[in-house]
Amino acid sequence: MPQQLPILRETNRIIREFAGETPELATTWTFICECGCFGLVDLTLEEFDAAPHVLAPGHTVPAALLQGNPGADTAGPTRR
Numbered sequence: 001m002p003q004q005l006p007i008l009r010e011t012n013r014i015i016r017e018f019a020g021e022t023p024e025l026a027t028t029w030t031f032i033c034e035c036g037c038f039g040l041v042d043l044t045l046e047e048f049d050a051a052p053h054v055l056a057p058g059h060t061v062p063a064a065l066l067q068g069n070p071g072a073d074t075a076g077p078t079r080r
């Protein structure tokens with residue numbers, strides 16, 4: 001079900017935060033493919049930062065994930 005997909009992104013973000021405590025960018029870390037297949041993807045932090053999503057080769061981001069995350073990179077006006 002699509003509900004698990006944001007969890008995969010969150011998991012990868014937590015891995016990235018943890019990995020960020022080590023200064024060696026050449027080290028590869030194991031992330032989770034965000035297409036929902038739960039495949040493991042080895043990436044360096046440089047590769048992770050350069051990629052909008054963690055995906056195994058040939059895998060694509062499900063439409064459900066894109067639709068469920070509107071404007072994540074554009075900070076809208078904050079209203080209070």
Ligand SMILES: [Zn+2]
Pocket residue numbers: 033034035036037038039055056059060
């Ligand atoms: Zn996949």
